[in-house]
Amino acid sequence: MHDSASSAPTTLAPRRPLTGGSQRSNGQWKVDGTTPLNGNEAWKQEDGGLSVRERIESTYSRLGFDSIDPTDLHGRFRWWGLYTQRKPGIDGGKTATLEPEELEDKYFMLRVRIDGGQLSTEQLRVIGGISTEFARDSADLTDRQNIQLHWIRVEDVPEIWRRLEGVGLGTTEACGDVPRVVLGSPVAGIAADELIDPTPAIAAITERYIGDPELANLPRKFKTALTGHPSQDVVHEINDVAFVAVEHPELGVGYDLWVGGGLSTAPRLAERLGVFVEPDRVAEAWYGVTAIFRDYGYRRLRNKARLKFLLADWGTEKFRQVLEDEYLDAPLPDGPAAPTPTTPGDHIGVHRQKDGAFYIGVTPIVGRISGSGLTRLAEILEENGSRRLRTTPHQKLVLLDIPEHRVETVIAAVDEIGLSARPSAFRRSTIACTGLEYCKLAIVETKAAATRAVGELEKRLAGIELPAPISLHVNGCPNSCARIQTADIGLKGQLLPDGNGGQTPGFQVHLGGGLASSDRAEPGLGRTIRGLKVTTTDLPDYVERLVHRFLKDRENEETFAEWAHRADEEALK
Incomplete structure (x- = not known):
């Protein structure tokens, strides 16, 4: 979807805070009204981040870096996974003293969005090819299951999008004040000990809401995680909203809902709302939490504009009440906490799948690989009968569907490109x-x-x-x-x-x-x-x-x- 992100809804009239009393405006749309309280909020309402794609394709890619409007460059480009990268040779002592335009180079970091970490070898080959052709062979695995490329020129972005979208990938809302990539268990639908496969829930969220102007102007970034594996392998405690598989004594397997996690300079772990979310209500509950952030999140100061600050002020009881009363079709039942994991969540090593084949968790060193390495990995997998792999929230890769008699062959082959299935502890x-x-x-x-x-x-x-x-x-x-x-x-x-x-x-x-x-x-x-x-x-x-x-x-x-x-x-x- 390439439409402009919606401006703030005009139907939201100011009203008293639910806690009562007077207080300084925090820029909460449902409390204070939608008048922008800073420059960032102003330009988001004037012309949303999603709108810049058309200008990139029709103007900036033809006229080059110097033609880019500064607000587009430092703001709206993020909605399409693009940040200017640091100019080489500028030492760290100047980070806080120089303006962004003095620090930045005329090249971009491009973030490829990989929801749930799920990749085919065809998709991997396309990313590898883009890297070698347009990104000086750069490729970094992130701890949010994305792949980042560097040295991207704006002139090449439309062709990169064409290639990515041709295989079902993209960069839509990979950055910006939007729902970022949805973390998912790297062994979803694969592991023999999985409680539930979260893939359908992730698809329901991403297909319905990513690129939707209704949710493309949040106070700040919004991070999501879902897992159906007992290792709780998606670092759910540091996401804005997370769903962790749990078995309810009467209702069967579903999800425990967590909200309000985040780190940065004011770290706060997420908290359980104490509810049980049945699988067919995950997308509804996710939308409700996201919409609370949109409507009640703090927009006056960007350093207070994460959901964790709202949760800290409201508490879980009030958060649940607002979620159920204002955003859900029906209340959510109370639910139990998931048991403490007993196995590591990085999936390194060799493991048997539920279908009898094997998956192999491998690690580069600190997430760094190369485009040519990604292409070679696709070849290795295909030569050994596999067409699938996963990225992980730990800067790792999980190789799927390996026949038992090919396990050691694959391990030896990927070790030659810097991916270890039997790494040292560090x-x-x-x-x-x-x-x-x-x-x-x-x-x-x-x-x-x-x-x-x-x-x-x-x-x-x-x-x-x-x-x-x-x-x-x-x-x-x-x-x-x-x-x-x-x-x-x-x-x-x-x-x-x-x-x-x-x-x-x-x-x-x-x-x-x-x-x-x-x-x-x-x-x-x-x-x-x-x-x-x-x-x-x-x-x-x-x-x-x-x-x-x-x-x-x-x-x-x-x-x-x-x-x-x-x-x-x-x-x-």
């Missing part, structure tokens, strides 16, 4: 954001630093058996795209004193975070210790020292996260 559990290489918000470089750290730790800790992988998440700025607060070791990029009056790249350290799909019994945020920082150069030394101290001090079956929250500060330095 290769398996390390993720990194885009970082200074391409991102205009970054302060430090991440991918290369994390790759060096993994290589060093593999050598230094060879032969040491860990009770479970220790997750290492590396982020180039405070925004937590790499989920630093939910890692065993989370690193937030910043510049540190170098001892000679200058600065050097480094990280603030967060310790002991985790989600239900990790080895942590209860999800929680990491511990931040004032002054606990490490330079990029010293990162392998620090992690090595920390691992040895954990193994020395660990009590009984204590996890790393449990130890990190118990240990005194000196032990963590």
